[in-house]
Amino acid sequence: MKIEGKTVLITGATGFVGGRLAERLLFSKRQIRVRGLVHSSFNAVRLARLPVETMVGDMTSLTQVREIMHGCDIVVHCAIGTPYATVKGTENVLRAASEYGIERFIHISSFAVFGYWPRPGVQGSERLTYEHTGDGYCDSKIDSEKIAFQYCDRKKLPLVVLRPTNIFGPYSKPFTIRPIDMLKHKCYVLINGGNSPSNVVYVDNVIDAIELAINADNAVGKAFLISDDRLVTWREFFFAYASMFSSSPSLLNLAFEDIGMERARQRGAVFGQALLNPREFPNSALALTQESKFLNSIVSIVSRAPVRKQLEGAVSHFPETLKTKAADAMSEYSTHINRIPSDGLIKIFTQKVQFSIKDAKEVLAYKPTVTFEEGMKLTEEWLKYQRFL
Amino acid sequence: MKRIRLGIVGCGAVTRIYHLPASKLVPSIEIAVLVDKNLELAKTLSKKYKIPYFQCDYHETFDLVDGIIVALPNSLHASVSDDFLKNKIPVLCEKPMATSSSEAKGMLVASRKYDTPLAVGFMRRFYRSSRRVKKIISSRILGELDHFDFEEGNIYQWNTTSGFSIRKDTAGGGVLIDTGSHTLDLLLWWLDGSVMNFDYKDDSYGGVEANCILELAMANEGKQISGRIELSRERKLRNSCKIFGSKGWLEFFPHDTENVQLHLIEGMKSNVMKTESLIQNANDLTYFGMQLLDFGCVCAGYKKPYVDGSLAYRGIKIIEDCYKNKKILEMPWITTGFDFSEKTMG
Numbered sequence: 219m220k221i222e223g224k225t226v227l228i229t230g231a232t233g234f235v236g237g238r239l240a241e242r243l244l245f246s247k248r249q250i251r252v253r254g255l256v257h258s259s260f261n262a263v264r265l266a267r268l269p270v271e272t273m274v275g276d277m278t279s280l281t282q283v284r285e286i287m288h289g290c291d292i293v294v295h296c297a298i299g300t301p302y303a304t305v306k307g308t309e310n311v312l313r314a315a316s317e318y319g320i321e322r323f324i325h326i327s328s329f330a331v332f333g334y335w336p337r338p339g340v341q342g343s344e345r346l347t348y349e350h351t352g353d354g355y356c357d358s359k360i361d362s363e364k365i366a367f368q369y370c371d372r373k374k375l376p377l378v379v380l381r382p383t384n385i386f387g388p389y390s391k392p393f394t395i396r397p398i399d400m401l402k403h404k405c406y407v408l409i410n411g412g413n414s415p416s417n418v419v420y421v422d423n424v425i426d427a428i429e430l431a432i433n434a435d436n437a438v439g440k441a442f443l444i445s446d447d448r449l450v451t452w453r454e455f456f457f458a459y460a461s462m463f464s465s466s467p468s469l470l471n472l473a474f475e476d477i478g479m480e481r482a483r484q485r486g487a488v489f490g491q492a493l494l495n496p497r498e499f500p501n502s503a504l505a506l507t508q509e510s511k512f513l514n515s516i517v518s519i520v521s522r523a524p525v526r527k528q529l530e531g532a533v534s535h536f537p538e539t540l541k542t543k544a545a546d547a548m549s550e551y552s553t554h555i556n557r558i559p560s561d562g563l564i565k566i567f568t569q570k571v572q573f574s575i576k577d578a579k580e581v582l583a584y585k586p587t588v589t590f591e592e593g594m595k596l597t598e599e600w601l602k603y604q605r606f607l
Numbered sequence: 608m609k610r611i612r613l614g615i616v617g618c619g620a621v622t623r624i625y626h627l628p629a630s631k632l633v634p635s636i637e638i639a640v641l642v643d644k645n646l647e648l649a650k651t652l653s654k655k656y657k658i659p660y661f662q663c664d665y666h667e668t669f670d671l672v673d674g675i676i677v678a679l680p681n682s683l684h685a686s687v688s689d690d691f692l693k694n695k696i697p698v699l700c701e702k703p704m705a706t707s708s709s710e711a712k713g714m715l716v717a718s719r720k721y722d723t724p725l726a727v728g729f730m731r732r733f734y735r736s737s738r739r740v741k742k743i744i745s746s747r748i749l750g751e752l753d754h755f756d757f758e759e760g761n762i763y764q765w766n767t768t769s770g771f772s773i774r775k776d777t778a779g780g781g782v783l784i785d786t787g788s789h790t791l792d793l794l795l796w797w798l799d800g801s802v803m804n805f806d807y808k809d810d811s812y813g814g815v816e817a818n819c820i821l822e823l824a825m826a827n828e829g830k831q832i833s834g835r836i837e838l839s840r841e842r843k844l845r846n847s848c849k850i851f852g853s854k855g856w857l858e859f860f861p862h863d864t865e866n867v868q869l870h871l872i873e874g875m876k877s878n879v880m881k882t883e884s885l886i887q888n889a890n891d892l893t894y895f896g897m898q899l900l901d902f903g904c905v906c907a908g909y910k911k912p913y914v915d916g917s918l919a920y921r922g923i924k925i926i927e928d929c930y931k932n933k934k935i936l937e938m939p940w941i942t943t944g945f946d947f948s949e950k951t952m953g
Contacts, residue, residue, distance in 0.1 A: 244812065245945040259770040263763045263840045266773035266781065269813035274770045388940045596940040603938070604842050 219321055221432050225251040227290040229277055229311055230297030231270065232261040234389045235326060235382075235424060239294060242425045244268050255286050255297070264389070277307030280314065287314045294324045294428055301358035308362040316373040322438075324431050325366045325379045329417065329443060329573060330356040334565035342381060342443025343577035353562060363441070370439050378431040379441035380424070383573055384566070386455075387421035387593060388600035397459050398606050406460075407470045409477070409564060412453030415572040419445045420593030423586040430582040442578040446593075447586045452567050458594045462607055472558075474568055480558055611903040612639035616665045616687055617678035618648045620767050621701060626676055627656050629895035636903040640671045669694045674906035676728075677701060680771035681779045685710035692717040692725060699902045701728040703788040704916060706779025708924040715916050724905045726912030727919040729792045733894040733901070734864040737793055740850070740857060743869060744797050749852025752798070752832050757790055757848040759861050760839030763817075773815060781815030782838045783807075784926050789861070790836055791922040792914075793848070800827035801921075807929035808936045817841045818936060821929060864889050 226243060230236040231254025243250050253271045256262045262272060275282035277297050287293065293315050298304045308325070315323050332340050333351035348364050350357045363379060370377035386393035400406045427444040431437050460466045472480060559567065578584035588596075601607045613636055615622050622641075630638045640660040643649040649661035660671055665687060668675070674697040677688050685705040688698045692714070704727045705711040718725035731737055743749065771777035772785065805823035809816035821836040837844060848859045855871035901913045935942070 241812075241941060245942070247946075256770075256773075258766050259773045260763045260766045262770075262773045263817045265814075267811050267814045267817055272770075272773065596943065600938075600940040603940075605844070 219433065219435060221250055221292065221429065222248050223250075224291040224321070225253065225289060226292045226294060227253045227255070227287050229255050229293070229295045229307070230326075231272070232256055232265050233296055233298075234387075234391070235385065235421065236294070236296035237264045237389065238387075238421050239296070239425050239428060240265055240268055240270055242422070242429075244270070253286055253290060255283070277310055278303050280310045283307075283310045284314045284317070287311075287318055287320075290318070290320065292322045292324075292432060293320050294326065294432075296326045298358075301354040304358040305361045305365070309365050312366060312369040312375065316369055316375050321376060322432050323366075323369075323375050323377045324428055325363065325377060326428075327363050327366075327379050327381045327441070328355075328359045329381045329383045329445075331360050331363055331381060332571075334562050335569050336571045338571065340571050340573070341576070342383075342445075342573035343441055345441065355562075367439075376438045378434075378437045378439075380427055380431055381441060381443045382424045382427075383417035383419050383443070383445040385421050385424055386418050387597050390421065393418065394597055394601070395606065397456060398462075398601060401456075401460055401463065401467045401469075402606075404467050406456060406467070407472050407559060408453060408456065409472055409559070409567045410474050411471055412456060412469075412567070413451055414568050414570060416450050416452045416455045417445050417571075417573050418450055418455055418590070419586070420588045420590070420596075422588045422593070426587060427578060427582060427584050430584055434582050437581050440577070440581065442582060442584070443573050443575055444578055444584065445573050445575050445586075446590055447575065448590065449572055450590050458590075462598050462601065474564075477558060477564065610635055610637045611906045612637055612671065612673045613676060613899070613903070613906070614638070614640040614642065614665075614668045614672040614674075615676045615678055616642040616668075617680075617701075618643035618645070618652050619678060619680075619769060620765060622676075622678045623652065625892060625895040626678060626899070627652065629892050629899055630656070632892070632896035633899045633903060636899055640668045642668060666690070669696060672696060674699065674902060676902075680767075680769055680777040681706050681784065682771075682777045685714055688714050688725065689717050692721050692723045695721050695723050697724040697726070697902070697906045699726045699728060699898070699912075700916075702792070702919070703779065703784050703923060703926070704919045705923055706784070708920065708927045711916070711920040711923040715920055718916060724912050725916040726902055726905060727914050727916055728898065729789060729914045729919065730891070730894050730898045731789050731793060731861065732796060732914050733897045735889070736859055736863055736865050736867050737797075739867045740793075740859050741797050743857055743867070744850070748854065748869070748871065749850065749857065750854030751830065752827060752850065752852045754832060755794070755798075755834035755848060755850045757794065757834065757836045758838075758845040759786055759790060760818075760837070760842045760844030760846065762843065763840040775811075775813075775815050778815055780926065780930060781809070781811060781817060781819075782840045783809065783816060783819045783821070783929060786838050786840075787819070787821070787836065787926060788919075788922055790838065790848075791925055792918060793859075794825070794834070794836075795918055795921055797850070798825055798827050798832060800825040800832065802826075802925055803831065805925070805929065805932075806934070807932060808934045810936045810938060810941075811933070812935075819929075820936065823925075864891065864894055 228236045228240055231240050240252050240254060243252050254265055255277060256272045256274050259274060273286045277283055295311050297307055299307060329342055331346055333356055346363060348360055350360060366377055366379060369375040384393050423446060424444055456469055460469060575584060615626055615638060618641055630636060638656060638658050640662060641649045641653050641658055642662045642665045644663055646663045653661040662668055675691045677684055677698055677700045679687055681703055684700050688700045691698050704714060714725055765772060803824045803826050805821060807821045809819035817840045819838050824831050824833045846860060846862060850857050858868040904910050905912050
């Protein structure tokens with residue numbers, strides 16, 4: 219089907235992918251109307267630059283979803299929220315789409331449906347067996363896909379599922395803003411030398427795939443993995459960001475086997491800091507302690523004002539030399555605070571599968587038009603404009 | 608002593624966060640009535656602040672108030688203010704006073720015709736820091752003024768009740784008419800000049816802009832001062848205004864109600880002086896209170912508004928001219944592959 223003359227509803231239009239899709243659809247000067255469901259007005263600053271019909275509402279409300287979808291021809295469902303909101307919202311959007319006889323429903327899923335540590339041999343476009351992984355994000359994406367295919371199979375909803383890999387580019391929090399922020403604070407870690415495939419994709423290539431999926435009638439009822447074309451390792455990916463700084467920040471290399479020990483060092487640092495300087499006990503330490511119930515309970519005790527006061531009093535009686543030495547040691551340890559990625563990220567950084575875009579190429583005629591280097595260049599310009607660099 | 612009775616039309620964010628709490632700081636005024644099309648909201652706030660009346664139609668408040676605060680979506684400022692002025696009720700209109708110069712002019716005409724004061728809610732003019740800047744410039748300590756650079760940008764956090772601020776038809780524009788109306792008002796006031804020429808760019812593609820850059824030249828006492836204003840709703844910018852003269856420069860921080868930095872060059876040395884706060888823990892609310900105090904005195908007939916509509920009109924005129932002559936901000940990560948040479952999306 220052709221997109222010209224159609225009204226497209228983008229859920230999650232204030233988000234990273236939804237926002238870029240709205241821009242691209244409207245800049246193309248084709249006769250396309252775009253509507254967006256907006257969660258709140260202060261999230262909508264980027265979207266509001268465009269002539270998009272917006273409605274402030276919540277996708278977990280079927281009434282609101284019906285209201286904004288009325289009169290639309292195409293739905294591109296990009297919205298995510300909490301695992302509950304993601305699944306509930308997806309169900310509402312699918313239901314309304316089915317009721318209104320939507321001509322094409324593009325469900326933006328994720329390669330996370332295979333878990334963060336996919337089994338070897340996975341290509342990326344196959345139908346799922348719907349095994350939960352235990353991770354909230356992955357499982358909500360699995361459940362959402364499952365419901366989407368049910369609507370396709372039972373209600374004949376013309377569905378196409380896209381599973382983008384790790385999307386980077388302007389406004390990407392996990393794969394652009396966060397790495398830059400951590401590099402700025404000299405706290406980024408490569409696991410096992412960063413030799414695993416990153417499976418990254420530049421945002422504009424994902425938008426190309428969405429437009430192709432709208433046009434391709436033979437794609438209905440299928441899922442497609444969407445990624446860049448060539449293998450980029452995590453090492454190459456993070457070095458591209460590191461090279462954007464005038465003085466390249468160093469990336470700590472850590473063997474997978476040493477993660478446990480490094481975490482223990484961090485816990486030691488956290489505990490030491492709590493004892494030595496309770497008043498300035500860093501918030502980041504609190505995040506770290508979530509992994510340890512024991513440490514968490516210590517931190518919560520230390521954080522209480524009377525205990526903190528007692529500790530401050532006790533530390534003030536330490537000999538100056540001891541205090542200085544201990545503070546130096548803690549300062550060295552504290553540089554490691556938060557350097558270790560979360561369990562989910564460690565899995566992403568160490569998984570071995572290079573996903574395939576063969577099916578997307580064959581059925582959608584998908585071809586990543588923005589190379590990794592071009593994508594990084596545009597991202598760098600955006601980062602400079604945003605004053606992240 | 609009889610207190611001045613004020614009404615507020617519009618129970619959105621600015622009323623809830625500022626006007627109502629600030630009204631408690633000013634003993635000489637009382638909020639007598641709240642008006643909102645959402646009557647439940649008006650009722651809830653009336654109960655919370657012990658306000659005797661709440662209405663959904665502002666026409667029913669004419670007999671209840673000595674003055675009115677208009678805190679509605681921008682597109683309604685002019686028509687509602689006009690109605691009150693016609694009824695000889697002094698108006699404190701939130702900024703921007705209107706979304707077009709013709710609307711703003713109409714408000715000024717109504718104010719004169721009905722001999723009723725029109726104040727505009729540029730509460731930054733009440734800041735001790737901005738008044739200090741005015742004094743520094745008037746005193747000519749900086750020597751001959753040369754240029755200025757005003758940057759203000761933060762991640763947008765203003766969650767309007769109606770969502771009006773993200774719609775062009777209700778807001779009249781984006782960051783320029785919103786934050787920029789403050790910026791231009793301060794510069795016009797401080798430099799006491801008129802805009803000679805300008806070059807304006809923003810990132811609106813038919814909606815409301817999130818980022819803009821305005822380069823302008825202003826006439827001041829027969830001389831030209833050039834300057835640059837950069838505003839953003841999505842980026843954290845420097846958040847200061849630097850004004851440079853032949854003998855030094857000053858730096859004003861729009862989010863600091865008290866302090867100004869003054870750098871005076873004596874020989875090869877640059878001396879930095881900071882003003883000190885006279886009011887303990889002063890913040891935006893303090894100055895919203897001062898604005899209400901001023902408006903209360905205006906309603907009682909004791910004085911003219913500290914910020915009247917005439918300068919605000921000039922600001923609106925500049926904003927309108929900017930929008931009419933805007934160019935697209937260069938953003939290759941957005942525009943690569945698309946043609947923006949025509950002004951088709953403005």
